Amino acid sequence: MESGLADVLLAEPRGFCAGVDRAIEIVERALTKFGAPIYVRHEIVHNTYVVENLKAKGAIFIEDLADVPAGATLVFSAHGVSQAVRREAKERGFTVFDATCPLVSKVHVEVAKLAREGYEFIMIGHKGHPEVEGTMGQLAEGIFLVEDVADVAAVRVTRPDRLAVVTQTTLSVDDAAEILAAVKRRFPLVREPKQQDICYATQNRQDAVKLLSPQVDVVVVVGSPTSSNSNRLREVALRLGTEAYMVDAPEDLRPEWFAGKRHVGLTAGASAPDILVQQVIARLRALGAVSVRTLPGVQETVHFPLPMGLGDKAMAGG
Numbered sequence: 264m265e266s267g268l269a270d271v272l273l274a275e276p277r278g279f280c281a282g283v284d285r286a287i288e289i290v291e292r293a294l295t296k297f298g299a300p301i302y303v304r305h306e307i308v309h310n311t312y313v314v315e316n317l318k319a320k321g322a323i324f325i326e327d328l329a330d331v332p333a334g335a336t337l338v339f340s341a342h343g344v345s346q347a348v349r350r351e352a353k354e355r356g357f358t359v360f361d362a363t364c365p366l367v368s369k370v371h372v373e374v375a376k377l378a379r380e381g382y383e384f385i386m387i388g389h390k391g392h393p394e395v396e397g398t399m400g401q402l403a404e405g406i407f408l409v410e411d412v413a414d415v416a417a418v419r420v421t422r423p424d425r426l427a428v429v430t431q432t433t434l435s436v437d438d439a440a441e442i443l444a445a446v447k448r449r450f451p452l453v454r455e456p457k458q459q460d461i462c463y464a465t466q467n468r469q470d471a472v473k474l475l476s477p478q479v480d481v482v483v484v485v486g487s488p489t490s491s492n493s494n495r496l497r498e499v500a501l502r503l504g505t506e507a508y509m510v511d512a513p514e515d516l517r518p519e520w521f522a523g524k525r526h527v528g529l530t531a532g533a534s535a536p537d538i539l540v541q542q543v544i545a546r547l548r549a550l551g552a553v554s555v556r557t558l559p560g561v562q563e564t565v566h567f568p569l570p571m572g573l574g575d576k577a578m579a580g581g
């Protein structure tokens with residue numbers, strides 16, 4: 264098929280963030296140290312390739328702790344867990360390693376601290392996402408989810424003078440700003456986080472797509488359908504008027520997307536491994552792309568330490 268493709272422009276940064284790197288490493292090190300199987304509550308990160316790869320090495324992914332046998336080693340996913348899940352894991356005596364991203368844990372700590380000071384919360388996020396369940400589940404009551412501006416009008420709080428707002432870390436920066444503005448209009452005394460909860464990786468990847476989109480005819484995002492931040496990247500491109508598709512694997516690419524197109528933009532969600540980006544590039548080359556160029560962008564240097572018991576020097580490089 265004659266696509267006329269000329270080049271591929273890579274967004275920078277793209278792909279793995281520090282929280283995802285750490286979460287995968289925790290499972291891999293637990294497998295090395297304790298042997299298979301290692302149980303993982305929920306997909307460690309929302310990526311099919313990563314999950315299948317860890318399954319092949321002996322990880323077993325479960326949603327319900329009732330499916331974990333006594334004495335097992337259990338890893339909490341990068342999205343974090345509620346206090347109820349944490350309690351149940353303790354009561355059942357599992358050896359637990361917590362792969363909750365430190366930037367999600369930071370939100371949990373803030374919620375607990377302000378709750379002790381008598382605050383109620385509005386959480387901006389997507390219903391049913393495990394991170395939202397984990398953060399809302401830090402409290403037994405007094406935390407209300409809003410998904411959009413319409414929800415803000417309907418929310419019922421009992422303490423408008425002692426109200427704080429928190430957000431899911433992987434939202435659209437622009438959507439979240441709009442919803443937050445609506446929250447502030449309705450509750451002028453609401454307390455905002457000192458630093459926004461949307462994480463650096465989400466912000467940087469969205470900014471990179473904003474730079475990329477106007478320069479290309481079509482944007483491809485590598486990411487799994489369950490990945491919140493990957494979905495948001497596709498939306499950012501679409502909103503800028505650029506055709507955009509998300510692929511979980513290189514086989515998902517459809518030649519007709521590139522018919523009559525010359526410049527393809529490529530990025531990857533924070534949970535999508537670079538190997539998939541390389542495979543997508545190989546397919547785009549097979550479809551006619553002759554050059555690949557990386558756009559300038561923020562160089563990320565964030566690194567999170569591993570939990571005690573897995574991060575010792577003896578295992579480094581393992």
Ligand code: SF4
Pocket residue numbers: 280281282283341364365366367432433462463464465492533
């Ligand atoms: S996307 Fe952000 S919050 Fe989520 S794991 Fe990565 S750094 Fe942490």
